Amino acid sequence: MVGIGFRRDFAEALLSSDQIRPDFIEFAPENWMDIGGYWKKQLRKAVEKYPVLCHGLSLSIGSPEPLNLDFLRYVKSFLAEYQVQLYSEHLSYSKCDNAHMYDLLPIPFRKDAVVHIAERIQQVQDYLQRPLVMEIVSYYTPVAAEMSEVDFIREIVKASGCQLLLDVNNIYVNAFNHGYNAQEFISQLPLEQVAYIHMAGHEQVAPDLIIDTHGQPIIDPVYDLFEWTIQRLQPVPVLLERDYNIPQLAELNGELQRLKNICHSHWQQQYETVG
C-alpha cells in the first residue's frame, strides 16, 4: 500500500482525476482541525475516496512541559471522526516554555529524556487507546548527547511499547550528516516494531549537510536504501511525502509507481499469503 500526503496544492486532482493514484492519503490533523468551508468539503470527499492515515505535527512528545490535554482531546475526536487507521508523530519537540516553534527540534539523547518520553508516549497511547507510531526524525546537530541515537530510540521503544515510523530518507540524511552507515543503523533498530515507512526528497545545502526538505524528488541512493530495508520488514504502508516544489502530477505518480514496484517485487509473497 503506497500513499501520498494530501496537500491542497493537488487536492482537486486527487479527488477528480486519475492523474495520480495513491492507495491511501495521509494528512496532519493540525492542518484540518476546526476547519470548515470549502476545505472541509474537500476533506470529506477525500476521506470518502481514500483510506486515511494521520501524521501529527504538534504533539511535541519531547517537550519539557506537560502534554496539552485539550489538544489530545481534539486529536482523539478527529481520529474517530475520520476513521483514521494509523496515527503517527515525531520523536522530537516543537514546543518549549509554552511557545510553539513549528518545526521538529532534536531531543538530547539522554537517559532522563528516554524515561520522560517513554512515559509521555504511554500517556498518549492510554488516552487515545491506540498505538503511537513514532517517526525517527532527521536532525542536523546532536544536542548534548550522552548516548547513541540508536540506543536512544531502542530504549524508548522498549520502555514505551510504541511502534516506529521509519522514514528512510531521514536515515539517509542522518547517516550523511553524522557520518554513520545507514544500513548498520537500520539493522540495529527493533524492526519488528516498524509500522509505517516514509519516503521523501532532500536538499544538500553544504558539503557536509543535507536538509530534509520534502521539496525534491527521491534520489536513487534513497530508493536503494528503501529496497534494502523492506526486505527486512513485514509489509507496512509506505508514504511519498512532497511538501514543496510540487512537480507535475505525472512526475509524482511516477515516484508512487516506482515505490509500488519495489514493494511489489519484495512483498508480493507476503501479499499473496495474507490474501
Add this chain to the structure above:
Amino acid sequence: MKLSADTYKIQQDFSHFIRTGKAVRIPGVNPAAMAHYRRLVYNVVKDALETGYPIAFANLPRRKWDSMVYNFFSTHACTAYQVWKLPLDFYTCAVENSWEERYDIPYLPDLLSFEWAEMELYNMEDVAPPAYLPEGDWLLDTIVFNPEQRLLHLKYPVHQETCRRKLLQQAGAYFVLVYRMPDTGDIHFTGLSPWLAFVVEQLLAGITLTDILEYAPQLNIVVNNNLQGDTIAFLQHLQEKQVVLGFIKH
C-alpha cells in the same frame, strides 16, 4: 517530569536560540547546523504571517514589518499549534504591546483585525444556523443571518485604502461586514453606514426591525418611510448575498 534540570535547560537554550537568533553555547551542538534550524523555523513564521496579512506585508514599510516579525517571535510565546492561527498570535501581540504607537502605524490594529477576520472566516468550522423560513416579514420576524460573518468597527478605512497618508486623513468610524459564502466558501465584505451597522448588530442579537426603528429616535435618528424602505432594501440585498438566510416567525 522525569527530565533532569540540565536537560530541561539545554532544551530551553536551544529553543531560545531558535526564537531569538542570539548565540548560545550547548555541548555537542554544531553552531552552523543550529543556525539552519533557526532559518527553517523563522521561514515558517514569516511565511505564515505574510500569507495571513498580505495587505499589511505589501504596504507597511519592510523595515517595520521585519522588526515586528522579529519582536513577535522572539518575545511572544505562540499558543497556536495550528500554523494558520499564528496570525492571531501576531495580532494579539501587536495589540498587547501597542505597536500602533511603537511603530507609528495608527491604523495597524484595524488592518490586522480586518485581515485576521478574513482568514478566520475562511478557515473556521462550519456553523449551523437555526431553523428558518425562506420568506417572512422584515419588520416583525426575527431575521436569521449567516452565522459565518463578523461585523467590524474600524477607525480607519483599511478595507478600501492602503495609502498611509489617505488612511490617516480619513480617520473616523467605519463598519465592515465580512462573511463567508455558504456555497463556495469564498470571503466577501461590504461597508456599512453607522445606521446599518447598528441595525445589523441589533438583528444579530435577535431584536426585530420594528423594535429597532422604535428605538432609533433615542439615537437622534429620524425614522420615516424612506429610512424604513432603505433599510429593508439593504436587508434584501444581504439576502441575495446569502448573508441574511431567512426568518423565524413569532
